[in-house]
Structure formats: structure tokens, C-alpha cells
Amino acid sequence: xxxxxxxxxxxxxxxxxxxxxxxxxxxxxxxxxxxxxxxxxxxxxxxxxxxxxxxxxxxxxxxxxxxxxxxxxxxxxxxxxxxxxxxxxxxxxxxxxxxxxxxxxxxxxxxxxxxxxxxxxxxxxxxxxxxxxxxxxxxxxxxxxxxxxxxxxxxxxxxxxxxxxxxxxxxxxxxxxxxxxxxxxxxxxxxxxxxxxxxxxxxxxxxxxxxxxxxxxxxxxxxxxxxxxxxxxxxxxxxxxxxxxxxxxxxxxxxxxxxxxxxxxxxxxxxxxxxxxxxxxxxxxxxxxxxxxxxxxxxxxxxxxxxxxxxxxxxxxxxxxxxxxxxxxxxxxxxxxxxxxxxxxxxxxxxxxxxxxxxxxxxxxxxxxxxxxxxxxxxxxxxxxxxxxxxxxxxxxxxxxxxxxxxxxxxxxxxxxxxxxxxxxxxxxxxxxxxxxxxxxxxxxxxxxxxxxxxxxxxxxxxxxxxxxxxxxxxxxxxxxxxxxxxxxxxxxxxxxxxxxxxxxxxxxxxxxxxxxxxxxxxxxxxxxxxxxxxxxxxxxxxxxxxxxxxxxxxxxxxxxxxxxxxxxxxxxxxxxxxxxxxxxxxxxxxxxxxxxxxxxxxxxxxxxxxxxxxxxxxxxxxxxxxxxxxxxxxxxxxxxxxxxxxx
Amino acid sequence: xxxxxxxxxxxxxxxxxxxxxxxxxxxxxxxxxxxxxxxxxxxxxxxxxxxxxxxxxxxxxxxxxxxxxxxxxxxxxxxxxxxxxxxxxxxxxxxxxxxxxxxxxxxxxxxxxxxxxxxxxxxxxxxxxxxxxxxxxxxxxxxxxxxxxxxxxxxxxxxxxxxxxxxxxxxxxxxxxxxxxxxxxxxxxxxxxxxxxxxxxxxxxxxxxxxxxxxxxxxxxxxxxxxxxxxxxxxxxxxxxxxxxxxxxxxxxxxxxxxxxxxxxxxxxxxxxxxxxxxxxxxxxxxxxxxxxxxxxxxxxxxxxxxxxxxxxxxxxxxxxxxxxxxxxxxxxxxxxxxxxxxxx
Numbered sequence: 004x005x006x007x008x009x010x011x012x013x014x015x016x017x018x019x020x021x022x023x024x025x026x027x028x029x030x031x032x033x034x035x036x037x038x039x040x041x042x043x044x045x046x047x048x049x050x051x052x053x054x055x056x057x058x059x060x061x062x063x064x065x066x067x068x069x070x071x072x073x074x075x076x077x078x079x080x081x082x083x084x085x086x087x088x089x090x091x092x093x094x095x096x097x098x099x100x101x102x103x104x105x106x107x108x109x110x111x112x113x114x115x116x117x118x119x120x121x122x123x124x125x126x127x128x129x130x131x132x133x134x135x136x137x138x139x140x141x142x143x144x145x146x147x148x149x150x151x152x153x154x155x156x157x158x159x160x161x162x163x164x165x166x167x168x169x170x171x172x173x174x175x176x177x178x179x180x181x182x183x184x185x186x187x188x189x190x191x192x193x194x195x196x197x198x199x200x201x202x203x204x205x206x207x208x209x210x211x212x213x214x215x216x217x218x219x220x221x222x223x224x225x226x227x228x229x230x231x232x233x234x235x236x237x238x239x240x241x242x243x244x245x246x247x248x249x250x251x252x253x254x255x256x257x258x259x260x261x262x263x264x265x266x267x268x269x270x271x272x273x274x275x276x277x278x279x280x281x282x283x284x285x286x287x288x289x290x291x292x293x294x295x296x297x298x299x300x301x302x303x304x305x306x307x308x309x310x311x312x313x314x315x316x317x318x319x320x321x322x323x324x325x326x327x328x329x330x331x332x333x334x335x336x337x338x339x340x341x342x343x344x345x346x347x348x349x350x351x352x353x354x355x356x357x358x359x360x361x362x363x364x365x366x367x368x369x370x371x372x373x374x375x376x377x378x379x380x381x382x383x384x385x386x387x388x389x390x391x392x393x394x395x396x397x398x399x400x401x402x403x404x405x406x407x408x409x410x411x412x413x414x415x416x417x418x419x420x421x422x423x424x425x426x427x428x429x430x431x432x433x434x435x436x437x438x439x440x441x442x443x444x445x446x447x448x449x450x451x452x453x454x455x456x457x458x459x460x461x462x463x464x465x466x467x468x469x470x471x472x473x474x475x476x477x478x479x480x481x482x483x484x485x486x487x488x489x490x491x492x493x494x495x496x497x498x499x500x501x502x503x504x505x506x507x508x509x510x511x512x513x514x515x516x517x518x519x520x521x522x523x524x525x526x527x528x529x530x531x532x533x534x535x536x537x538x539x540x541x542x543x544x545x546x547x548x549x550x551x552x553x554x555x556x557x558x559x560x561x562x563x564x565x566x567x568x569x570x571x572x573x574x575x576x577x578x579x580x581x582x583x584x585x586x587x588x589x590x591x592x593x594x595x596x597x598x599x600x601x602x603x604x605x606x607x608x609x610x611x612x613x614x615x616x617x618x619x620x621x622x623x624x625x626x627x628x629x630x631x632x633x634x635x636x637x638x639x640x641x642x643x644x645x646x647x648x649x650x651x
Numbered sequence: 652x653x654x655x656x657x658x659x660x661x662x663x664x665x666x667x668x669x670x671x672x673x674x675x676x677x678x679x680x681x682x683x684x685x686x687x688x689x690x691x692x693x694x695x696x697x698x699x700x701x702x703x704x705x706x707x708x709x710x711x712x713x714x715x716x717x718x719x720x721x722x723x724x725x726x727x728x729x730x731x732x733x734x735x736x737x738x739x740x741x742x743x744x745x746x747x748x749x750x751x752x753x754x755x756x757x758x759x760x761x762x763x764x765x766x767x768x769x770x771x772x773x774x775x776x777x778x779x780x781x782x783x784x785x786x787x788x789x790x791x792x793x794x795x796x797x798x799x800x801x802x803x804x805x806x807x808x809x810x811x812x813x814x815x816x817x818x819x820x821x822x823x824x825x826x827x828x829x830x831x832x833x834x835x836x837x838x839x840x841x842x843x844x845x846x847x848x849x850x851x852x853x854x855x856x857x858x859x860x861x862x863x864x865x866x867x868x869x870x871x872x873x874x875x876x877x878x879x880x881x882x883x884x885x886x887x888x889x890x891x892x893x894x895x896x897x898x899x900x901x902x903x904x905x906x907x908x909x910x911x912x913x914x915x916x917x918x919x920x921x922x923x924x925x926x927x928x929x930x931x932x933x934x935x936x937x938x939x940x941x942x943x944x945x946x947x948x949x950x951x952x953x954x955x956x957x958x959x960x961x962x963x964x965x966x967x968x969x970x971x972x973x974x975x976x977x978x979x980x981x982x983x984x985x986x987x988x989x990x991x992x993x994x995x996x
Contacts, residue, residue: 027932031902036914038931054905236798243805310942310959312877354945358911361878362903366913373887374871374880376774378842388777392764395756402752406988407759409863410782410850411808425783426811427823429804431854431862438783438810438823449988456990460754466782466850475813475821476783 004253005038006061007134008151010047016067019081021074023047029077033362034069035060043133058257059345062154072326076319076363083326086152088269091283098162098285099227102171105292107196108209110232110261111172112268115162115285116275118142118226120219123278136250141279142219142226145271154345155230155259155267156210156251160217162225167200172209172231181205182215183247195241196233210238210255211247225284228271230264258348261295298342302353305336310354311361313369323363324356387480387554390507391464394482397503403460403484408445410466411435416444425468425476438468438476442483443537443545450487450543459487464550482534482550487543493523496536496544500526508558513587528556571601571620572631576638579612580648586613589648592641593617597634599626612651653711655696659689660715667722673730680723690716758985758996759865762971763848766867769891773884775846775869778837780830782850783810786819788829792950793908801825808852808862823852827868827964828908831943834870835951841958843872848967858981865967872943872953872960878911881940881961889917889937893974896923901940909941909962917973935973938965 010023019026027037027049035057039050051066059065067083074081098115121141122128127148128138136147146157177193191197198207206217210233219226239256242248268287275281307315317333324331328343338360342350350356361369395405417424417437425438439445442463450459462484469477486496497514504512509528514536517523522538526548534548580589590603593615602618617638619631642648663683670676683690694712697705767777781788790802800806806825813821830847847868856862871880882901889899897920901913915937919930926933940963945955968982979985984992 031932032900034903036902036931056905239798239800243803309875310877312879352910352945354910354942358903361911366878366882366901366903369879369882371883371886372877372879373773373883374873374876376842376844377873380774380776380842380844382771382774383776386777387779388767395760399754399756400752401754403754404990404993405755405757405760406993407757407986408988409986410852411863428809428811429854430808431856435862449990452988453990459990461988461990468783473815475781475785478781478783 004055004061005050005052006066006151007048007050008063008066009043009130009133010049012063012130013049013067013070016064016084016086017070017074017081018084019071019074019079021079021081023049025079026070026074029073029079030066030070032367033073033076033365035066044129046129046133048133055257056349058254058259058348059154061254062150063152065154065345068326068328072323072363075326076323076365086270088266088273091269091272091287093283093287094285096285099165099167099288100169101288101290102169103290103292104172104174106234107174107237108172108231108233109291109293110230110264111288111290112230112264113288114228114268114272114283116226116228116272117224117282117284118275118279120221120223121279127278140219140221142223142275145274145279146228148274149267149271150251150254153263153267153270154254155232155263156255157267157271158207158213158229158231158251159219160206160213160227160229161219161223162227163223164217164220165200165206165227167202167206169201170206171199171201173197173199175205179205181208183208184213184215184218186215189245189247192241192244194237195245196237208241208247209233211242211245211252212249226275228268228275230267230271232259232261232264235259260345260347261291261293262344265289295344295347298347298350299339300342300350300353300356301337301339302356303337306353307338307357307360310357311364311369312372315360315364319364320360323360327359327363329356329359385559387551387557390554390557391480391550394503394507395464397506398462398484398499401460401499403462406446406449406461406463408442408449408463408465409435410438410468412437412439412445416448418444423470425470440467440469441547442467442481443485443547446483446485446545447539450485456487457489459485461485480550480554481547482553483545483547485543485545489542491542491544493536493538493544496546497524500536500546500548504528504553507553507556508560509553509556528552565622567620567622569621569623569625571618572626572628573616573618574631574635575606575614575616576635577612577614577651578642578648579651580642580646582611584646584648589613589642589646590615592645593638596637596641599630599634653708655693656690656708656711656715659683659693660718663690663719664722667719667726670726670730673727673734676723676726676730683719684716690719755994755996757993758971759967761996762967763865763867765892766848766967766970767846769888770846770869773887775844777846777848778830778834779849780833780847782824782852784822784824784829785815786822787815787817788832789822789824789826791819792832792947793828794944794946794950795907799907804854806854808854824849825853826851827866828962830868831870831908831947831962832951835872835948835953839952841872841874841953841960843870843960845870856983858983861968861983861986863986864982866964867967868962868964870943870960870962872948872958874958876942876959876961878942878961881913881942881963884961885915885940885963892970893917893920898924899937900934904939904941906939906941908944908947909939910944912939912941914938915940915963915965920974920976937970937973939963 023040027040031037036052037049038052041048053060071081071083103111123138123141123144131138138144142159146159150156175191175195175197179191182188196209197205200206209231233255235256235258242252304317321331321333330341332339413434418441427436430436464482466478467481511529513527514524518525523536525535526533531552533552536546538544586605593603594600599619599621601620604616606616607614619626639650666679670679682688700708808823810821827847827849834845851866852863885899889897898918900916904912904914906912916934917937918924919933919935921927921929924933943960943962948955
């Protein structure tokens with residue numbers, strides 16, 4: 004959340020000669036991020052990002068306190084000038100009774116005033132407008148001005164329009180209808196904090212926005228000035244579900260300081276007196292059921308230095324803490340602090356106190372050191388990431404483009420029964436509903452999304468998700484590719500997988516006629532199912548592998564085979580054989596005929612003829628033609644016997 | 652006799668210079684230096700010379716032989732260049748080359764590889780954890796209060812039907828920080844130096860947010876780990892990733908799972924910290940970091956009185972855009988898988 008404040012407004016509470024640039028720079032380094040400093044007439048506005056744990060800094064006073072602290076730490080003179088708020092003498096007159104529900108509202112402060120509606124003075128208008136709030140009239144402007152100055156939202160009702168003896172705080176019921184002051188109608192979901200009059204009509208949506216039926220008008224003579232410190236979760240829930248994100252709602256849903264509520268009341272009354280001829284005509288109401296408990300924290304100097312990593316001067320630390328509003332003392336090697344009310348929601352443990360000391364000391368003043376390794380931890384370089392990277396590189400140099408498609412898919416892209424899919428309960432849209440169980444449909448969508456490309460080679464490595472009962476889904480790294488090309492060959496896809504496995508040290512890779520419907524192959528490492536090559540069309544082939552299984556079998560283990568002393572004899576053997584007989588069976592048969600056959604590959608195939616390239620080698624001696632012809636005879640006989648093959 | 656030698660030399664040189672091709676030159680060589688070549692024969696005449704003059708004759712003969720050999724070598728290389736030149740003349744060096752196939756790795760993969768390499772050099776161990784997680788790892792153990800906005804239906808994706816009695820609802824992890832508790836459980840005892848680079852999911856989709864994105868998370872836990880170590884690690888990364896001229900700084904910030912928490916800035920690459928239109932007063936925000944919250948250490952089974960640690964988690968896409976100055980107007984183009992886009996990198 005951001006707050007914009009004028010430099011002159013800030014300087015009402017900080018006395019210093021520091022320039023706006025210096026203030027911006029030092030706040031950014033040690034406190035809040037000043038994102039921009041812009042010129043505004045003869046003045047400047049600071050645009051400041053405030054983190055959600057620091058609602059106290061959504062105010063000029065809060066920023067002024069931090070500014071003073073960081074300036075002083077950096078040797079620049081500065082003095083914090085908090086507003087002087089005087090307690091009031093008020094008539095003992097009971098004009099309205101408020102029935103609170105302490106489960107909904109922590110503290111309620113209110114007063115009835117006689118006022119004169121009109122324009123605000125230029126200074127207040129400028130300060131509000133430059134902070135992004137429209138100036139409406141003095142009665143409304145005071146509520147916004149108090150919120151920006153003190154840091155607690157406030158509200159104003161037309162007291163006569165409320166027309167009630169009792170104002171009751173309760174939870175809204177489902178279906179109740181309200182009209183906000185910007186003339187929009189909302190049906191409540193139930194659970195919102197509302198105020199009702201004695202006819203049980205809702206006259207306020209607490210902490211979020213005022214309502215049309217109770218807002219001040221040009222005719223307003225008497226007001227009920229009203230400050231409510233609410234249960235923050237109720238505000239967030241109501242604001243988000245109704246979609247009303249006012250500045251008040253954003254602040255009210257944080258843990259706001261309850262002590263500030265009364266300051267806001269006093270400051271508001273003071274302003275109404277100054278700019279709206281205001282006069283308090285009732286008792287001051289202050290219902291405070293949920294008082295804050297005091298919080299004290301002790302932290303040792305040793306721990307402070309250990310976590311910061313440098314020697315911190317304890318006196319300096321004490322100074323910083325005091326300037327930030329902590330009551331800090333030192334003794335027995337420990338710093339003891341009492342947390343100020345406006346930091347109770349945020350400062351809880353020793354580390355929180357250390358943070359305060361360290362940031363005011365200045366992170367920029369700390370050295371940069373690399374942590375040393377205190378134990379020998381071997382680097383597992385040939386891990387799964389090593390092979391993943393290697394395979395990705397290979398795919399790249401073989402002409403493939405890597406895609407990153409979404410893990411979540413539509414019903415259309417999901418394969419398999421819906422009930423077996425991991426389903427998102429609150430999807431953003433129907434494109435992203437299920438966690439995918441296979442990558443190929445996503446890749447095929449990429450192919451169809453890129454229609455104009457005639458040749459496409461893409462791949463992706465990503466998780467797929469398998470539902471398991473009473474447990475997280477099984478996430479399996481999957482590797483898929485698609486080739487779109489005129490007259491694409493099955494062997495092109497197969498070759499890629501063979502080479503990848505070979506390069507990853509995987510042996511015992513086998514391809515079988517696909518066990519699934521359709522054309523293609525099922526692939527195995529030993530007996531484990533690795534994946535599938537699918538021929539979708541004459542120009543479209545895909546494959547998907549269980550990459551986790553591939554990684555499990557990958558290895559960088561090296562083997563040495565002694566170099567041959569004697570040259571091999573190489574020859575081709577062409578046979579005619581039934582086309583239904585698999586090449587692998589023929590190769591196995593040939594190889595089993597002699598230990599001297601060191602390698603057999605298919606060189607060529609055409610219709611029913613196949614040519615094999617055969618290596619004969621004897622580690623002990625030079626082979627003669629006679630030796631080879633004996634083996635060849637054996638091969639031919641076996642092929643004839645087993646497969647009815649004939650030599651061409 | 653000496654005149655004869657000079658005559659042979661001159662004749663040989665003129666033949667050599669006139670040789671039009673290598674065959675021609677080889678012939679000339681044989682004619683003079685071959686077994687029955689002119690110079691060879693002339694040298695055999697040495698026996699006819701008086702003994703006292705033989706030395707002088709020998710010297711001259713050697714010089715002549717050397718000169719002829721040198722001239723042959725020169726002419727040979729000249730002819731070879733000429734021959735190749737005739738072939739080369741047919742080449743148009745501006746025609747396109749015959750290229751081996753070359754695809755493209757996704758920008759995010761490229762970034763992940765580089766980030767991994769930077770952190771592995773300072774002993775971070777890269778690991779993988781679930782993307783579909785229990786609330787315990789993503790929020791509860793990371794010290795998020797029950798009512799924290801990140802646990803709302805409108806910020807995080809929840810999985811239908813998945814609730815564990817102890818670990819809460821099943822969800823898609825919105826940050827790599829869920830790996831922190833996983834790593835503490837796996838290691839059980841520090842030292843820990845984890846690098847987790849993974850897909851994350853948030854219920855947001857606009858020009859600067861994709862519902863799926865990537866983060867890289869570092870976690871270091873050991874005895875005596877201090878803010879100064881976090882600063883050192885950040886400086887090392889920033890200078891490795893963005894270049895030595897770039898600076899980093901940490902500023903106060905707020906996160907549930909770290910205390911103190913920081914926002915990390917990098918000096919602007921355009922103005923180098925002076926301040927310009929593209930940055931905030933010389934700095935660009937990179938992401939969050941902090942000292943591991945004692946409640947988080949406790950949740951991971953580590954005694955916060957013995958050990959301290961730091962953690963950081965940044966967007967892969969973000970640091971990539973920041974470094975390359977890529978003017979991508981919609982982050983989601985990274986995951987649109989438009990090939991025209993992917994094949995640019």
C-alpha cells in the first residue's frame with residue numbers, strides 16, 4: 004500500500020534542514036521505500052510504499068517519527084514534533100447510546116457536534132488533493148485529513164438523519180441490502196460489521212464505506228463524529244467479497260493501533276472547531292472493551308551482534324529504539340524494550356527488535372561476506388539436472404525448439420477420466436482447471452497454434468501429475484516431443500530416443516509394437532515402460548517418455564574394451580524374408596551363431612529384402628576367408644531354418 | 652668446369668620459372684637433379700679436377716644445387732596456389748553456408764542454467780520439491796497467520812478434495828519457499844545450502860503476471876549465519892548475473908517467514924545508480940530476502956538458538972527481463988509458445 008504526502012505537511016511534524024531528496028534517500032535505506040518525489044507547486048510530494056505490517060506508517064505522524072530517527076542516525080539535525088492534543092471539557096449530555104459487540108469492534112470513540120458545512124481552507128484542500136483524496140466539504144475533509152495525519156480512519160454521520168436513540172453494532176445477515184454513499188447498491192453476504200438504528204435499518208458499513216442514508220448533506224447542522232477500531236479479518240473479508248477497496252478498508256484490515264482511535268477523535272474535534280465552527284454538544288463516548296496488553300522484549304547484545312554480523316554500539320542502539328517510540332533500557336548485557344502501542348501488532352520477538360536496531364544502523368554500513376563452508380559436502384555433479392541439461396542441449400543441436408506450456412489444462416486437453424485428474428478448486432478460467440497427466444496434448448496445441456509453420460520440431464520437459472488417494476499427487480518428470488514434417492519417418496523419432504539413451508549411458512533399450520491403440524512403438528528400459536512413440540499422421544509424430552525413469556538409469560560410468568590387434572572382416576549379407584519378421588529377431592539369430600561376430604546392423608531394407616552389415620573379429624589372430632565362410636554358412640542355414648529366409 | 656656449373660644453374664632456373672604446372676616442374680627437377688640429371692653428371696666430373704681445386708669446386712657445386720632446389724620449391728608452392736585459386740574462383744563467399752540443425756532452448760531454461768551455475772560455484776546444492784503441496788509447507792510452517800491474504804481463494808490455487816488432517820489443504824505452491832521446510836526435513840541437521848528453482852503458481856493473470864511462473868530460492872542455515880552473509884551472497888549473485896559494474900543493496904521490508912526481512916535492489920543498468928526514467932532513483936527492485944524466522948526453523952525441526960540462516964526467493968522471469976532489457980510488453984508471451992517468439996533466442 005502507498006501513501007502520498009506533501010513535504011510541507013511532513014515538516015509540520017519534523018523540524019529539519021534536510022532536503023526532500025536526502026529525506027527520500029535515507030527513508031528508503033532504513034525505513035520505507037520512497038518510490039518517487041514529485042514537484043507539487045512550490046512543494047514536493049513523497050510517494051511512499053508501506054509494508055502491510057506497518058499500518059502506523061500510513062500517516063504523516065508515523066512517517067515523521069521515522070524521518071526524525073533516520074536523519075539523526077545519519078548525523079543530520081532533526082526534531083520530532085508530535086501534535087498537541089488537549090483533553091476536552093464537554094457537556095454531560097447523553098444524546099445517543101451505542102450498543103457495541105466486542106467481538107466485532109475493539110474500540111469506539113464518538114461525539115456529537117454542531118457544525119457549519121462549507122469549503123475547507125486551501126492548505127487542507129492541497130494536502131488532501133496531493134495525497135490523492137478529493138476534497139468535498141469541510142465535514143468530510145476532516146475525516147480524511149485526520150486519517151492521513153494520525154493514521155486511524157474516522158467517519159462522520161449526519162446526526163439528525165440517523166434519527167435514533169440507540170446505534171447498535173452487529174453482524175450483517177445474508178441478503179440484507181445497502182446503498183453506499185456513492186449510490187451503489189450491494190447485497191450483503193452476512194458477517195459484515197454494520198451499525199443499525201432503532202428501526203434496525205443499516206446506517207453504516209463499518210470500516211469500509213459510509214451509506215447514502217446517513218451521509219452528511221449540504222443541510223447538515225449536527226454531526227456524529229465516529230471512530231471505530233474493528234476486528235481486521237472481518238473487514239478484509241467484507242471488503243474483498245463486496246469488492247469495495249476504499250483506503251479506509253485497506254488500512255482497517257491491518258492491525259491498527261487502538262490507542263490511536265482516541266487521538267483521532269481529539270484531533271478531529273480540534274479541526275472541526277477550526278474549520279467548521281464546530282462545538283461538541285454531547286458527552287464524549289469511548290467504549291474500549293478490548294484493551295491492549297503491554298509487551299516487553301529482552302534481547303542480548305551478543306545475539307544482536309551475531310545476527311547482524313557486526314559490532315553494534317549499544318548506546319547507539321538504545322538511541323535508535325527510543326527515537327522509534329520504544330521504552331528501551333540496557334543492563335546485564337541485554338537490551339530491554341517496552342513496545343509502543345502502535346507497534347504491538349508487528350514487534351513480537353527478539354529478531355523484531357534486532358531488525359529495528361539493524362535498519363537504523365543502516366544495512367549499507369554492513370560489510371558483505373560470503374559464508375564459509377564448515378563441512379565438506381561433495382558436489383553431485385552427474386545428478387538428474389546434469390542429464391536433463393545435457394539432453395536439452397542435444398535436442399537444441401538436433402534442431403528442436405523447447406516450449407514451456409502451462410501445467411494446468413482445460414478439460415479438452417486433459418487425457419483420461421476427469422475423476423482421476425488433480426483438479427483446481429478455484430481455477431482462474433476454464434483454460435486452467437486440471438493438472439495435466441501427459442504433455443503431448445499441450446505440444447499438439449502449440450503445433451496447431453503455429454499453423455503457418457510447415458516444419459515444426461518441439462519438445463518440453465515438465466512434470467505430469469497423477470492423483471493418489473489421501474496424498475499429494477505423484478509428480479513425474481516427463482519428456483515429450485512432436486515433429487511435424489512432410490513424410491516424417493518413424494525412424495527419425497526412434498533415432499532421437501536411441502541416441503539420447505546411448506549418450507546417457509542407458510543400455511537395454513527396446514522397442515516393441517505399440518501396446519496402445521494406434522500406430523507406433525512402446526519403449527522399455529529392461530522391463531520398465533519408458534514411453535511411447537505415436538504416429539498420428541503421415542506428417543505428424545509425437546513421443547513422450549517417463550523422464551524420471553530415464554534419469555534413474557542414466558550413468559556416466561565408462562567401460563574400456565581393449566583395442567583389436569587384428570583387423571575385422573566386414574561383409575554384407577542380403578536375404579529375402581517375410582516382412583512380418585522383426586529385424587531385431589534376425590539380428591539376434593545372426594549374432595548367436597558365433598562369438599566372433601562382434602556387430603550386426605541393418606544396412607538397408609526394401610520390400611521383402613534386407614541387407615545386414617556383419618563384423619567378424621578374432622582377438623587372437625587374423626581371420627581368414629575360410630574362417631568367415633564357415634560362420635556365414637551357419638548363419639544362412641539358421642536363417643533358413645528359423646525364418647524361411649533365402650540368400651539373394 | 653666452374654663455368655659449366657654456372658651455365659647449368661642458369662638453364663635450370665629459366666626452366667623452373669617457365670614450368671606451367673606441377674608435372675612440368677617435376678620433369679625439370681629430374682632433368683637436372685635426377686640420377687642422370689645434368690647437375691648430377693657434372694658433379695661426377697670432380698675426379699678430373701686437380702686435388703687442390705676440388706674443395707672450391709665442391710663448395711660451388713653445393714651452392715648451385717641449393718639454389719636449384721630452392722627455386723623448385725618456390726615455383727611448386729606458386730603453382731599450387733594458382734591451381735587452388737582456379738577452384739576458389741567459383742565460390743561466392745556471400746552465399747549462405749550449409750548449416751547443421753540448430754533449435755532453441757526456452758529463455759527460462761537458459762536463465763535457470765546460468766543461475767544454477769552461479770550458485771553451484773559457491774556450493775549451493777540444487778534440489779527439487781513438490782509443486783503440488785500441502786498448506787503446511789507453503790504457509791503454515793512458514794509462519795503465515797491463518798488470515799493472511801496469500802491464503803485466500805483469490806490469490807492461491809487450491810486442489811479439489813485434498814485436505815490432510817495435519818498438513819491442511821492441498822494447493823499449488825505460490826513460491827519456492829515451500830522447499831525450505833522440505834529441505835530442513837530432508838537434511839535434518841545443518842549445514843544447509845539449498846538452491847530450488849521451480850514452477851510456482853498464483854491466481855493472477857495480467858501483462859506483468861502469469862498464473863505459472865518460476866522462482867529461484869536460496870537457503871543457507873549454519874552456525875553463525877548473519878545479515879552480512881546474506882549481503883555477500885547477494886553481491887556475488889548481482890555481480891555475476893548483471894555484471895561487475897552493478898551494485899546491490901538491501902532495504903527494510905516485510906515477509907512472514909523472515910525476520911529481519913529485506914527488499915533487494917540492483918543499481919540501474921542504464922544510469923548505473925545516478926537515477927533515470929527507467930528506475931527509482933538509480934535502483935531497480937529485484938525481490939525479497941531475509942534471515943530465516945525462528946518459527947520457520949522450529950517448524951523444520953532446527954533449534955533457532957543454535958543455528959541461524961538466510962533465504963531469498965526471486966523471479967526467474969524478472970531477473971531475466973532486468974538483465975536483458977527485453978521490452979516484453981506482456982510477460983505471458985513467454986508461455987504462449989509462439990514459435991516466432993521462441994526462435995528468436
